[in-house]
Amino acid sequence: MLCETVLPLLSEFFDGVLDADTAAQVSQHLSQCQHCRRELDSLADLHNRLRSLDRMQAPEYLRRLVQRRIAREPWRARVRNELSRYWSIIRTTEGMWYATRVLGTIMAAIFFLTISSAITPFYLHGASPVNTTGWPSLRAEVGVSVLNRLGMTQPPLKMAGRSGPAAINDLYLVEYGQKESASREAKDDSFSVVTVVDRSGSAKVQSVIQPPSDKTLLSDFNEMISSARCRPASENGQAVPSHLVLTFSKIFVYE
Amino acid sequence: MYPDELALAKQNGAVTERSILEQVDSGIGLTFEELFERYSSMVSSLAFRILGDQQEALDVSQEVFLTIFRKMDSFRGESSLKTWIYRIAVHRAANRFRWWNRLRRRGTVSLEEHLAKNAEREFSGDLNSGIQSPEEALLQEEERAGIERLLLQLPVQQRIAVVMRDIEGLSYEEIAESMQINVGTVKSRIARGRETLKRHLKGVHS
Numbered sequence: 001m002l003c004e005t006v007l008p009l010l011s012e013f014f015d016g017v018l019d020a021d022t023a024a025q026v027s028q029h030l031s032q033c034q035h036c037r038r039e040l041d042s043l044a045d046l047h048n049r050l051r052s053l054d055r056m057q058a059p060e061y062l063r064r065l066v067q068r069r070i071a072r073e074p075w076r077a078r079v080r081n082e083l084s085r086y087w088s089i090i091r092t093t094e095g096m097w098y099a100t101r102v103l104g105t106i107m108a109a110i111f112f113l114t115i116s117s118a119i120t121p122f123y124l125h126g127a128s129p130v131n132t133t134g135w136p137s138l139r140a141e142v143g144v145s146v147l148n149r150l151g152m153t154q155p156p157l158k159m160a161g162r163s164g165p166a167a168i169n170d171l172y173l174v175e176y177g178q179k180e181s182a183s184r185e186a187k188d189d190s191f192s193v194v195t196v197v198d199r200s201g202s203a204k205v206q207s208v209i210q211p212p213s214d215k216t217l218l219s220d221f222n223e224m225i226s227s228a229r230c231r232p233a234s235e236n237g238q239a240v241p242s243h244l245v246l247t248f249s250k251i252f253v254y255e
Numbered sequence: 256m257y258p259d260e261l262a263l264a265k266q267n268g269a270v271t272e273r274s275i276l277e278q279v280d281s282g283i284g285l286t287f288e289e290l291f292e293r294y295s296s297m298v299s300s301l302a303f304r305i306l307g308d309q310q311e312a313l314d315v316s317q318e319v320f321l322t323i324f325r326k327m328d329s330f331r332g333e334s335s336l337k338t339w340i341y342r343i344a345v346h347r348a349a350n351r352f353r354w355w356n357r358l359r360r361r362g363t364v365s366l367e368e369h370l371a372k373n374a375e376r377e378f379s380g381d382l383n384s385g386i387q388s389p390e391e392a393l394l395q396e397e398e399r400a401g402i403e404r405l406l407l408q409l410p411v412q413q414r415i416a417v418v419m420r421d422i423e424g425l426s427y428e429e430i431a432e433s434m435q436i437n438v439g440t441v442k443s444r445i446a447r448g449r450e451t452l453k454r455h456l457k458g459v460h461s
Contacts, residue, residue, distance in 0.1 A: 011446035015420070017427055042453050049402050049456075050421035056303040058295035062313055066291065066320045073325075081325065 001029040006036050014043050168203070168244070172228040176221065189213050190249040193221070197230045199239040206243070217250065291320060294337070297423070298344045304418040305348040306355075307407045315351050319344045334432055341425070341433035345415055352411050405455045413448035420445050 006029045012018045013026045030037050073081070090096045191212035197203045203225050205218075212218055233242035298319050303312035322343050330339055406414060415434060419425045427445075431438045 008446065011449050012442055015427070015445075017442070039453075042457070043449060046449060046453055046456060047421050049398070050406070050417070050452075053304075053399060053403065053422060055296065055422075056300040056309065056312060058299040058316060059313070062295060062299070062316055063288070063291055065313075065317050066324075069317060069321055070324055077325065084327075 001025050003029075003033060003036055006030070006033070007039060010036070010040055010043055014040065014047070167231045168225075168228055168246075172224055176224040187213070188249070188251055189217060190247065191218060191221075192245065192247040193218075195225060195244040195246055196241065197232055197244060198241045199232055201230045201232045201239075202226075203228060203230045203244070209245070210247075212250075214250075217248070221248065290323070294340050295320070297337075298340060301341065301344050301418065301423060302348045304406065304422055305345070305411065305415055306352060307403070311351060312348075315344070315347050318347050322347065335429075338429050338432045341419070341429070342435065345419075345433050349411060349415065402452075402456070405452055408455070409448050409451060413444045413451070416441055416444035417448040417452070421449075 006026050009018060009022065009026055013023060016023075018026065030040060090100050189212045190210070192209040194206045194209060195203050196206045205222055205225060208218065230244075232239040234240065295316065299312050299316045302315040302319070303309060306312055306315065319340070323340060326343075330336070334342075406417070409417065412434075416430060419430045419433065420427075425433070427438050427441050430441045430445075434441065
């Protein structure tokens with residue numbers, strides 16, 4: 001080894017932190033090189049001088065100063081320290097640490113179960129609170145369902161009155177539209193009538209709101225409606241008389 | 256302490272220091288006294304060697320113990336208590352030194368001037384013990400003052416490394432942990448610091 005290589009290693013050699021091989025090479029070089037030996041000696045001398053410097057002893061009043069400053073800690077720091085202390089007790093006491101972990105796990109499980117139950121799709125919970133169809137309304141229903149499950153909305157009020165309107169059997173209406181008399185004249189026409197349906201389901205025209213140009217249309221309709229059997233309207237499960245407002249249009253189609 | 260931490264601490268023989276802190280953690284004032292008793296001189300001494308001023312060192316020591324009090328809960332026994340305290344002390348003292356340097360750059364005050372005015376030694380009570388004559392005592396005092404001056408001329412990071420190694424007697428690994436640098440950097444800082452001191456000492460003697 002050359003002096004240029006050894007000199008930068010002397011500090012580590014002096015402290016004994018060089019690996020065995022390098023230390024052996026440095027040691028061998030030192031046994032032959034007086035200059036490097038002198039450098040090592042001056043390093044040892046420096047170390048001894050530094051080592052012999054006095055160590056400062058902390059004066060007694062330092063303890064009082066520290067205690068006074070701790071006592072003057074702002075209340076936020078004191079609260080933080082108290083919380084830290086309690087957490088430290090939990091963390092350092094094996095039983096309490098496991099108990100806290102178990103408690104935390106249970107609380108987390110309850111939380112996630114609540115959330116999971118709240119966001120379950122509405123159709124798994126029975127009847128939908130919103131009686132509409134189509135995807136946009138389905139999305140709205142999911143939202144309403146979630147809010148209902150979380151107890152954030154009032155359940156929708158049920159209609160306390162009518163459960164269904166009066167209706168005429170479609171078959172009669174189709175037959176009426178196909179009647180010979182209804183297409184006698186090749187001209188557009190229309191009329192509106194108010195029809196009364198009684199509890200038994202029989203219907204009759206009560207008044208004409210807009211009469212047709214072709215009067216036979218109205219007489220044909222009168223004939224049809226008197227022979228038709230209507231489904232009566234119901235209220236609280238009981239059939240009740242009701243009114244139907246009907247509008248018919250005859251549209252001429254060119255062949 | 257977690258059970259695995261406890262096992263590790265027992266294995267490393269670090270349980271004595273850790274258990275003291277646990278008692279401090281539990282809020283027993285007497286144990287803070289014990290902690291202070293054990294480490295106050297170590298902290299003050301290191302701060303004094305870094306800053307070169309007794310009052311500054313005591314001020315930093317206060318801050319260090321206040322920080323220890325505040326951060327006791329964050330100490331997890333990953334390093335030894337001694338290294339942890341050294342780390343706080345080094346950090347605080349280096350910060351204070353940088354603060355002085357900023358003032359000096361602004362032209363407000365020089366640390367050297369401040370030290371010249373204020374550096375009074377109150378802890379060399381046993382200097383005369385074992386010294387044969389007043390001349391020898393004076394010579395030794397001059398030598399000591401000389402080496403202290405040279406030490407204060409070192410760049411602060413080199414000074415911290417040299418002080419921790421040659422005065423406090425810490426291992427390279429402990430220094431690395433306290434300064435939060437790697438061992439290679441510690442080696443080079445110590446070597447360069449010693450080299451500078453050696454060169455200056457030769458200059459003084461020649």
